[in-house]
Amino acid sequence: MARLRLGPLLRYVDGSSATVWVETSRPCAVEVRCAGGGGGEAPTFQVAGHHYALVPVTGLAPGTTSAYEVLLDGTPVWPRPDSAFPPSEIRTPAEGDTVRIAFGSCRWAAPPRGEPDPVGPDALDALATRLAEDPRAPRPDVLLLLGDQVYADETSEATRRWLAARRDPADPPGDQVADYEEYTHLYYESWLDPRVRWLLSTVPTCMIFDDHDVIDDWNTSEAWLAGMRATPWWRERILSGLMSYWVHQHLGNLSPAELAADRVYAAVRATPDGTDALRTHAAEADRDAASVRWSYRRDFGRVRLLMLDSRAARVLDERNRSMLDPGEATWLRTEALDARGSYDHLLIGTSLPWLLPHLVHNAEAWSAALCRGERGDRWARLGEDLRQRADLEHWAAFPESFEALTRLIAEVGSGAEAPATVLVLSGDVHHAYTAEPSWPEGDSGDAPGPPDARVLQLTCSPVHNSVPLSMKLGFRFGWSGTGQALGRWFERHGRGARPSIDWRRTGGPWFGNHLMTLTLRGRSARLRLDRARGREARLETATESVLTP
Numbered sequence: 001m002a003r004l005r006l007g008p009l010l011r012y013v014d015g016s017s018a019t020v021w022v023e024t025s026r027p028c029a030v031e032v033r034c035a036g037g038g039g040g041e042a043p044t045f046q047v048a049g050h051h052y053a054l055v056p057v058t059g060l061a062p063g064t065t066s067a068y069e070v071l072l073d074g075t076p077v078w079p080r081p082d083s084a085f086p087p088s089e090i091r092t093p094a095e096g097d098t099v100r101i102a103f104g105s106c107r108w109a110a111p112p113r114g115e116p117d118p119v120g121p122d123a124l125d126a127l128a129t130r131l132a133e134d135p136r137a138p139r140p141d142v143l144l145l146l147g148d149q150v151y152a153d154e155t156s157e158a159t160r161r162w163l164a165a166r167r168d169p170a171d172p173p174g175d176q177v178a179d180y181e182e183y184t185h186l187y188y189e190s191w192l193d194p195r196v197r198w199l200l201s202t203v204p205t206c207m208i209f210d211d212h213d214v215i216d217d218w219n220t221s222e223a224w225l226a227g228m229r230a231t232p233w234w235r236e237r238i239l240s241g242l243m244s245y246w247v248h249q250h251l252g253n254l255s256p257a258e259l260a261a262d263r264v265y266a267a268v269r270a271t272p273d274g275t276d277a278l279r280t281h282a283a284e285a286d287r288d289a290a291s292v293r294w295s296y297r298r299d300f301g302r303v304r305l306l307m308l309d310s311r312a313a314r315v316l317d318e319r320n321r322s323m324l325d326p327g328e329a330t331w332l333r334t335e336a337l338d339a340r341g342s343y344d345h346l347l348i349g350t351s352l353p354w355l356l357p358h359l360v361h362n363a364e365a366w367s368a369a370l371c372r373g374e375r376g377d378r379w380a381r382l383g384e385d386l387r388q389r390a391d392l393e394h395w396a397a398f399p400e401s402f403e404a405l406t407r408l409i410a411e412v413g414s415g416a417e418a419p420a421t422v423l424v425l426s427g428d429v430h431h432a433y434t435a436e437p438s439w440p441e442g443d444s445g446d447a448p449g450p451p452d453a454r455v456l457q458l459t460c461s462p463v464h465n466s467v468p469l470s471m472k473l474g475f476r477f478g479w480s481g482t483g484q485a486l487g488r489w490f491e492r493h494g495r496g497a498r499p500s501i502d503w504r505r506t507g508g509p510w511f512g513n514h515l516m517t518l519t520l521r522g523r524s525a526r527l528r529l530d531r532a533r534g535r536e537a538r539l540e541t542a543t544e545s546v547l548t549p
Contacts, residue, residue, distance in 0.1 A: 038066060160175045208295075475509050
């Protein structure tokens, strides 16, 4: 008899359809059956000895809530008979509904409940507790997970024991994951947490990778990549990382129509074992990042989300360095400007913050200038060493890309069709903050005047990870006046152009395990930051603010 190994995860939801992802123990037919009518069925597909299905659910009505169950070969397997949680539900939006979007990044798997947690209470566990205890409470319409959903390079003690039982930890990559099978263990560890498992079954999710989904500082630079490709274990790591991301995260980001048109998805399902087809796809993505698009667009009523791949889509050639390859940049511009008057809020999801503390921004731009040779070969070597040691690889480390994104945001946010807000949602930096840019007055060539929309950087990290004292002190100093003055020295020494905008911190820095939630109705926008506290992991509101009335 087939068993449910992982899931269900509720992924895509619109007014009439949804998708539900599962992993099963053997090949079978997976059915999702909704209490109020509607449902769907799909056969499993196989990758590396594992069996998965992404079930398209149809026949749903807008503005309804439907409890659902999962059946394998006709046998019910979800919800579990002994479940302490409310039924898993699919809630479809109706036109004009308020849209609630929760987001955060950087989640190290929580230990089993009752065991000491070395990094404090998990914000996803805390959100699950809040929703389970009061099913009538407002819940997110979607949860955005902005990177580092698993940590391939920083494994838990339990995972290290599992790895040691499987292979000699003295062999590279040691206590990091090495192949697809070991990646599946990370997803089990993270998503079989009972509270998180229920949460992901009833709140839709959108995901994008960041570096730790593969390895710390993934694609920092051309020199970094050359060094990694020279190691004997890297190829299997990157292919397994991309394959497991495609299966566990990427597929669920797509709408049913996009899935139906996806050639890789069709190829994987067309054969009894889709491993070779998926491995070929991952190898092509590694060889030529421009051949694959991990970025995607989702529309939630009059809210548009553009989720960017700011890791794999990079151009690392030092002479043409860019956060996004030309095709990716064109895609972003096209989707942002498409039917601009049809949305009230534009959300740009990027795992890496666009606006950083000023000192950090200037240090990254300085390092990029040194690596370009602005101060000669000796300084270029120093710049590369600093770039890799200090993780200087955010948008600021790609100055032309920073300015291109800045210009696009100003263009989208200006004129009669401008949305009320353009909000950049990010994580990565293990603290939470809000920052607001300011443009010079007037419009002169490449320096547009201030946009009509309110523009903000909203950063929320981590969901569940450590925040060492050195990081707290460093980021506080980075935002300080003294830090800004030091940053201006870096700017002068690097001989780079000053950013075309300035910005100020409007909230934070906040440290701890957090989630941010946007509440969007019409052209109004509100932001709430919740922090997980206590041994039982409960959310407490740290701050609330009105972004637009």
